[in-house]
Amino acid sequence: MFIVFSLMILISIMSPIAIGLLGEDENEIDLIVGISATGNAPTIGTLPNPLFVDIGVSKIINVRVNDSDNDILNVTWDWGDGSPLEVNTTVPAFVAIRVYNEHTWTPPIEYTQGAGGYNVSYELKVVVDDGNGNYAWRNTTILCVVPDNYGPASDIEGPSTIVAPADAVTFVAMANDTEGEPLTWTFILNDSVSDSVIGVYYTPASDPATWVWNNMTYVFGAEGYFNVTLFVSDAIGDNQTGLHNTSDRATVRSYLNKIPFVTNITVTPQSPIINETGYINVTYKIDVYDEEAEVMNATWDFDDGSPVRYNESGPMRITYTFYQSVNYTDTGEFNISFVVTDGRPGHEVYRWTVVYVNSTNLPPSVTGFSFNYSQGSFELPNVTINFTLSITDPELNLVTLNVSWGDGSPNEYYNLTDFIEGNVTLVISHAYSAVGQYMIQLWYTDNKSGLLNHSKYYNLTVKVEIPVPIIIERWSWWDYASLGLFALIPVLVVLRLYYVGRQRRLIEAQGMTLEEYRLIESERARQQEEALEHELARQMEDVKR
Structure with missing residues (x-):
């Protein structure tokens, strides 16, 4: 016990001298020494205190050790961050040896993520022993610098x-x-x-x-x-x-989106009438509003064959007024439809109105329809007749004309536009192939609506005949018998020859033979019969209409 106590006193006296000789820093850690009876304890140099390191950056640290017994030394590093211990083994260390090691300190993420401007500290402990139960160690504080961190x-x-x-x-x-x-x-x-x-x-x-x-x-x-x-x-x-x-x-x-609010369609004028200008301008107006200030799109259909028209609102919570104007040149009944939506399914709003467009337009009239017979009071078959037709229209509208000749021939159609002093004149021709009376029917219109009836008819009758030849009537047997009572038979014979010759001369004067005359009479009777049948058939057809 006396020997151990004497060594501890000696070491405590000599340590400042030894450290000064080794040239270590003034911020040294006191040497801690353990000694056994089997030899002298090793010595260990000082460590900087504190020691600053960067996060995640490897740091090399060295320490100087020696052993007066020239023992092989074990240098154990406890990094203080929970990582495994590390050991360096030296050669016989009678002469001081510098031992190096490196380590990287990485603080837990909760100390570094989204944090900074301070240090995370660890306690580093370095222990040296000579394997004989003698040891010494030094401690120092590791300050891991957490740099400033900026928030997101x-x-x-x-x-x-x-x-x-x-x-x-x-x-x-x-x-x-x-x-x-x-x-x-x-x-x-x-x-x-x-x-x-x-x-x-x-x-x-x-x-x-x-x-x-x-x-x-x-x-x-x-x-x-x-x-x-x-x-x-x-x-x-x-x-x-x-x-x-x-x-x-x-x-x-x-907000529970509401469908747009829509008024009824306003029509100005309410009862549109086309006047002498030939058209009427009609203005349609409707008010729309959307509580959510969404853009509204509107579509108009004016039922007049024109393309649909559109209106669009702005994105404001105000009442928008949509206008559309239409020029009508034709009369009629028009179904006006309007639909507006804010673009959401099921938010289509419909409005309808019916507009009746009338007119002050007057219908056309026939002012003349005339012709002349070549025979005075009738015309011969297959002879062309020229008809002169005059029609007037107050507005000078185009007049559509349909001519039915009454003999079964195809109808003729005309569009009349060349008005002179309010009248348009048309010359048309036709020839009838058979004897009879024919009714010509004119149907004409200006294709407008307005005052009075604009679809009109005009009828004219034409007579076609074959003239009857002038002849002397033949005598009967009674005539001859009566004459025989007053004259002699030779006188009767002379008179008969005279009258027969006279009849033949009269027929031949008209360019016919007696035989031809008889054929014409027969044909005339047949045509009259056919004409009568045709007239009866036409009348029956009119009754059906």
Whole structure:
């Protein structure tokens, strides 16, 4: 015991001298020595205290050891961060030996992600022993420098218009972190009564200072005003505070979208009449309103064969008045239809009205329809007759004419436009092939509606005949017998010859033989019979109409 006690005193006296001789720093750690009875304890130099290191960067550390017994020394490194111990073995160390080792300190992520501007400390312990139960060690504080960390920037954008409770509403969320660290996104819904978490999301590390998007879709399911607050943090746990838990807010109004409000169609003038100008301008007006200020699109159909027309509103919560003007040149009944929508299914609103367009237009009239017979009171078969027709129209509208000749021949059609002093004149010709009376029927119109009847008829009768030859009637046997009572037979013979010759001369004077005359008489009787049948058939057809 006396020997051990004497050695401890000696070491405590000599240590300052030895350390001064080794030239170590003044911020030294007191040497701790353990001695056994089998030899002298090793010695170990000092370590800087504290020792600053960077996160994740390997740090080389050295320590000087020696042993007066020239023992082989074991140098054990306890890094203080829970990593395995490391051991260096020296050669016989009578002469001081510098032992090197390196280590990388990486604090837990909760100390570095989204945090900074401070140091994380570890306790480094270096122990040297000579294998004989003698040892010495030194401790120092490792300060792992956590650099300044900047919080993320973030933004959230909600819909710019009112949404329906059943709509899937998309929120555009974005964030930018200077260090590009993983981010935590938390969406908080406030319904003016309470807060509730509606989504928590995580995004991995990104390139530094790069925008990252994490959009979210949500259905509110109710009407009201809602605030959706986005919290974005680059930190973990308790560090999600301050600048490391930035927030932004989007306000949304959820409203049960209503169909557009639409008035009835207003027509000006209410009773349109086409006057002497030939047209009437009609203005249609309707008022529309959308509670949600959505754009409304309207479609008009005017039932006049023209293309549909369109109106569009702006995105404002005001009453819009849509106008359309139509020039009508024709009369009639027109079904006006209007449909407007805000673009949502089932939000089409329809309106209808009926417009009756009238006119002061007067119908055309026949002012003359004349012709001349070559035979005075009739015309011969197959002889062309020239007819002169005159028609007037107060508005000088085109007149459509349909001529039916009454003999079964095809109808003739004309469009009359060449008015001179209010009248249009047309010369038409026709020849009838058979004897009879024919009714010519004219149907004409200006294809307008207005005052009086604009679809009119005009009839004219034409007679076709064959003239009867002038002849002396033949005597009967009674005539001859009576004459024989007063004259002699020779006288009767002379008279008979005289009258027969005279009859033949009269027929021949008309360019015919007696035989031809008899054929004509027979044909005339047949044609008269056919004409009578044709007239009866036409009258029956008129009765059917």
